[in-house]
Amino acid sequence: MRYNFDEIIDRQNTNGIKWETLQDIFGATDLLPMWVADMDFRGPEPVMEALKQRAEIGTFGYTQRPDSLYEAIAGWVERKHHWKINKEWICWSPGVLPALIVCIQNFTKPGDRIIIQPPVYPPFFKIVKDNDRELVTNPLRYVNNRYEIDFEDLADKFRTTGAKMLILCSPHNPVGRVWTREELSRIEAICEEFDALIISDEIHADLAYSPFQHIPMASLSTRAADRTIVCFAPSKTFNLAGLQSSYIMIPNKELRNAFNKTMARGHLAMSNSFAITASESAYKDGGEWLEQCLAYIRANIDYAAEFFALHIPEIKMINPEGTYLLWLDCSRLGLDTAGLRRFMVKEAKLALNEGISFGTEGEGFMRMNAACRRATIEEALQRLLKAIEARR
Missing domain, CATH: 3.40.640.10 (Type I PLP-dependent aspartate aminotransferase-like (Major domain))
Structure with a gap:
């Protein structure tokens, strides 16, 4: 079957950390969450059906x-x-x-x-x-x-x-x-x-x-x-x-x-x-879903790589060979750790993982999750561009 990874999945009220803890973690609720390493996609249909059948047993x-x-x-x-x-x-x-x-x-x-x-x-x-x-x-x-x-x-x-x-x-x-x-x-x-x-x-x-x-x-x-x-x-x-x-x-x-x-x-x-x-x-039975999912995420990654290169050269994206995570070198922005955090939350309105949390070697970096709808990637990059342009 053909999967629709552009489908809007409402993750509110699912007790999900990624979407429902923004106030606690970032101090704001108007952020686009692209941090926790899980996907915003509905899983393989055979898995969903198997879980339904198991639940029906009671x-x-x-x-x-x-x-x-x-x-x-x-x-x-x-x-x-x-x-x-x-x-x-x-x-x-x-x-x-x-x-x-x-x-x-x-x-x-x-x-x-x-x-x-x-x-x-x-x-x-x-x-x-x-x-x-x-x-x-x-x-x-x-x-x-x-x-x-x-x-x-x-x-x-x-x-x-x-x-x-x-x-x-x-x-x-x-x-x-x-x-x-x-x-x-x-x-x-x-x-x-x-x-x-x-x-x-x-x-x-x-x-x-x-x-x-x-x-x-x-x-x-x-x-x-x-x-x-x-x-x-x-x-x-x-x-x-x-x-x-x-x-x-x-x-x-x-x-x-x-x-x-x-x-x-x-x-x-x-x-x-x-x-x-x-x-x-x-x-x-999940192989077909995974193949399509990886192609979709890879297209998201390619889109982001081109966008950064054309519109936000201040940030260098490390092109991943695997995972759905984008490692962003923000060192050219000239911000310290606290300044980079404030910039992403207050100005770009993005919830990302701080590079410093991955060790001192990650200082000046941010991690962005690309396992999401293309519209989410587009919105995130537009927010980031707007914030960067305001600083230019």
Whole structure:
């Protein structure tokens, strides 16, 4: 079927953070919300229909996960990412962040050092510190409007700090890089040299744009699989974040048993009825929707890139290879962090994510969500242009 991504979806009164917390977060309600990383689109029709049928049964007791769900996940991963996984590798978590916390608690000790690569997803900073581990940063290099991994610094940080773990963001949020096989192989080689565990957050795995191809970290080799825990979820792919379900691939049996034991001890291993239904349906029948959705978002991204280049050269957009997030270099505006925040909220009337929240390396940047109607993108850019022109 043909999906209409221009359809107006009223997200008010759905308890959605993105649209209903503007006053609390930004101090204003007249803003266009383009911050939280979820989509403004209605999900795949097969998923909506499956959820309706499940709801009509009228009972919502404790659940088990059927073999058909495992088969749907394995089939999707093999078709989409060319990685043949075993059923027993699949573990469960309410979300990727709870899984990351369990990994930190299980496989490091208080005081151990953990490496992240900023500018990066803000909770990475918090979950390391909140669990009494020491944060070590391996900042990405911003070169010619593109981000690269500083491999020499990564090796040096392992060598000098004795870090036990790397939390990898792949594809990377917010800079939009889809790491190449060569880049991932270099990461794995460094982690092998220093006997470090890789926790790979691959929640945006399904959102890579041609010709870029996401490669699961653990699919590189048996050596990589032995020291890697891969975190996947249907949430970003099919706009199902509110159902709170993710699956964690752990090929290493010892690591897998430890992870599952902690999840069971915390009574976190059970999935809700709708998450099971939606996930299975999405992985079986959501491919057509995703293909059309990615084409629509890519057109939004291309529109924004052209608009910035032609009308707002003061802001440089990092063209994403994956994700639906636009990383905007606003440094030419000459504003400090507080000034840039005021400009976006008070003058442009936009609710965006502040770059500084992704680490000091994000200072002077803003993150904009492009998974929305074209009309929303157009309105946002016109608001931004009007505010910029007033300053010119």
